[in-house]
Amino acid sequence: MGSLTITPIYAAIFALILVGLSSYVIKMRYKHRVSLGDGGNKELLKAIRAHGNFIEYVPMSLILLAMLELRGESGAVLHAFGGALLVGRIMHAPGLNFKGTTKLRQIGMVLTFAVLIGLALRTISLAF
16 A cells, blocks of 8 residues: 555645635626625526536545555556546636637536546456
Protein backbone atom coordinates (compact mmCIF):
# COMPACT_ATOMS: atom_id res chain seq x y z
CA MET A 1 0.00 0.00 0.00
CA GLY A 2 1.23 3.46 -0.88
CA SER A 3 0.71 6.97 0.33
CA LEU A 4 -1.22 9.78 -1.28
CA THR A 5 0.99 12.03 -3.39
CA ILE A 6 -0.98 12.43 -6.64
CA THR A 7 -4.61 12.59 -5.46
CA PRO A 8 -3.95 15.67 -3.27
CA ILE A 9 -2.80 17.59 -6.35
CA TYR A 10 -6.12 16.97 -8.08
CA ALA A 11 -8.09 17.57 -4.87
CA ALA A 12 -6.41 20.97 -4.51
CA ILE A 13 -7.06 21.92 -8.13
CA PHE A 14 -10.70 20.85 -7.82
CA ALA A 15 -10.99 22.86 -4.59
CA LEU A 16 -9.90 25.97 -6.49
CA ILE A 17 -12.40 25.26 -9.25
CA LEU A 18 -15.10 24.81 -6.60
CA VAL A 19 -14.27 28.23 -5.18
CA GLY A 20 -14.56 29.67 -8.69
CA LEU A 21 -17.94 28.04 -9.30
CA SER A 22 -19.17 29.13 -5.86
CA SER A 23 -18.00 32.68 -6.50
CA TYR A 24 -19.85 32.72 -9.80
CA VAL A 25 -23.07 31.66 -8.02
CA ILE A 26 -22.55 34.46 -5.51
CA LYS A 27 -21.94 36.94 -8.33
CA MET A 28 -25.15 35.85 -10.08
CA ARG A 29 -27.10 36.03 -6.81
CA TYR A 30 -25.88 39.58 -6.29
CA LYS A 31 -26.57 40.56 -9.90
CA HIS A 32 -30.12 39.23 -9.81
CA ARG A 33 -30.80 40.11 -6.16
CA VAL A 34 -31.70 36.53 -5.18
CA SER A 35 -30.51 35.26 -1.81
CA LEU A 36 -32.14 31.82 -1.80
CA GLY A 37 -33.05 29.50 -4.65
CA ASP A 38 -32.89 30.75 -8.21
CA GLY A 39 -35.70 33.31 -8.13
CA GLY A 40 -36.90 31.97 -11.48
CA ASN A 41 -33.78 33.37 -13.15
CA LYS A 42 -32.32 31.04 -15.79
CA GLU A 43 -28.82 32.55 -15.61
CA LEU A 44 -28.68 31.98 -11.85
CA LEU A 45 -30.16 28.49 -12.21
CA LYS A 46 -27.41 27.55 -14.67
CA ALA A 47 -24.72 28.81 -12.29
CA ILE A 48 -26.29 26.87 -9.41
CA ARG A 49 -26.47 23.70 -11.51
CA ALA A 50 -22.86 24.00 -12.71
CA HIS A 51 -21.82 24.22 -9.06
CA GLY A 52 -24.15 21.40 -8.03
CA ASN A 53 -23.06 19.16 -10.86
CA PHE A 54 -19.44 19.63 -9.85
CA ILE A 55 -20.28 18.68 -6.26
CA GLU A 56 -22.23 15.64 -7.46
CA TYR A 57 -19.37 14.07 -9.44
CA VAL A 58 -15.97 15.24 -8.20
CA PRO A 59 -16.01 13.88 -4.62
CA MET A 60 -16.68 10.26 -5.64
CA SER A 61 -14.05 10.52 -8.35
CA LEU A 62 -11.48 11.74 -5.83
CA ILE A 63 -12.40 8.99 -3.38
CA LEU A 64 -11.90 6.34 -6.06
CA LEU A 65 -8.67 7.99 -7.24
CA ALA A 66 -7.36 7.95 -3.66
CA MET A 67 -8.33 4.31 -3.24
CA LEU A 68 -6.38 3.40 -6.35
CA GLU A 69 -3.40 5.40 -5.23
CA LEU A 70 -3.43 3.74 -1.82
CA ARG A 71 -3.55 0.36 -3.57
CA GLY A 72 -0.36 1.25 -5.44
CA GLU A 73 -1.74 2.17 -8.87
CA SER A 74 0.86 3.67 -11.20
CA GLY A 75 1.30 7.41 -11.39
CA ALA A 76 0.62 7.36 -15.13
CA VAL A 77 -2.80 5.75 -14.62
CA LEU A 78 -3.67 8.10 -11.77
CA HIS A 79 -2.69 11.15 -13.80
CA ALA A 80 -4.62 9.85 -16.81
CA PHE A 81 -7.78 9.55 -14.71
CA GLY A 82 -7.19 12.80 -12.81
CA GLY A 83 -6.29 14.72 -15.95
CA ALA A 84 -9.28 13.44 -17.89
CA LEU A 85 -11.59 14.35 -15.01
CA LEU A 86 -10.03 17.81 -14.83
CA VAL A 87 -10.54 18.38 -18.56
CA GLY A 88 -14.10 17.06 -18.33
CA ARG A 89 -15.01 19.32 -15.44
CA ILE A 90 -13.37 22.36 -17.04
CA MET A 91 -15.37 21.72 -20.21
CA HIS A 92 -18.66 21.13 -18.42
CA ALA A 93 -19.11 24.36 -16.44
CA PRO A 94 -18.80 26.81 -19.36
CA GLY A 95 -20.88 24.43 -21.45
CA LEU A 96 -23.71 24.85 -19.00
CA ASN A 97 -23.33 28.57 -18.41
CA PHE A 98 -22.65 30.15 -21.79
CA LYS A 99 -24.54 30.08 -25.08
CA GLY A 100 -23.01 28.18 -27.95
CA THR A 101 -21.05 25.82 -25.73
CA THR A 102 -23.46 22.88 -25.42
CA LYS A 103 -20.96 20.57 -27.15
CA LEU A 104 -18.40 21.38 -24.42
CA ARG A 105 -20.93 20.37 -21.79
CA GLN A 106 -21.66 17.09 -23.55
CA ILE A 107 -17.98 16.22 -23.98
CA GLY A 108 -17.34 17.21 -20.36
CA MET A 109 -20.00 14.83 -19.11
CA VAL A 110 -18.81 11.99 -21.34
CA LEU A 111 -15.30 12.43 -19.94
CA THR A 112 -16.63 12.61 -16.38
CA PHE A 113 -18.68 9.43 -16.82
CA ALA A 114 -15.79 7.64 -18.53
CA VAL A 115 -13.48 8.53 -15.65
CA LEU A 116 -16.00 7.45 -13.01
CA ILE A 117 -16.65 4.14 -14.76
CA GLY A 118 -12.93 3.56 -15.34
CA LEU A 119 -12.07 4.38 -11.74
CA ALA A 120 -14.85 2.14 -10.45
CA LEU A 121 -13.90 -0.82 -12.63
CA ARG A 122 -10.20 -0.46 -11.84
CA THR A 123 -10.95 -0.20 -8.11
CA ILE A 124 -13.10 -3.33 -8.28
CA SER A 125 -10.43 -5.20 -10.23
CA LEU A 126 -7.82 -4.41 -7.60
CA ALA A 127 -10.11 -5.53 -4.78
CA PHE A 128 -9.78 -9.19 -5.76
